Amino acid sequence: MAMEIMAAGASESDLVLDHLRVGALAVHLEPFAIVLAEQGFSRGTMRYAVRLASHLGRWLGRRGSGAEGLTEQEVDRFLRARWKRHRRHRSDRSSLKHLLVSLRCRGVAPQPRPPVPADWIDRALTAFAAYLSGERVLAEATVANYGSLVE
Secondary structure, eight states: OOHHHHHSOOOHHHOGGGGGGGSGGGGGHHHHHHHHHTOOOOOHHHHHHHHHHHHHHHHHHHEEEEOGGOOHHHHHHHHHHHHHSSSSOOOHHHHHHHHHHHHHHTTTOOOOOOOOOSSHHHHHHHHHHHHHHHHHOOOHHHHHHOOOOOO
């Protein structure tokens, strides 16, 4: 079955992606494509992101890993290995970040662990950052900027 969400409005030969359903992430590709479509990504961007996720899944499978242990560090290792053989694409990292968020939202991949503060200053900065992002609902970049001012 082709990924209908990606094929909507396109010819069948254009976006048939069944051959990508291999590897450790095979069952997660269609839900990922649906998330991208709901967020308004173009078909070309969706096709590239799903293909990259499929390559990540094959890479994880060769390493004996799966989506259950996928972290930012694993994504970085994959990208470094990929970039040794393939040209960097401007959306490689962001595409896989969307995949990781999608997997985490569905409870498949582990949530990131917050760093453990080393001393009282780090604990105060961490609490301040949590306040800014939680109570004030500020963007990550703004929280980081405020944090560097406080330091």
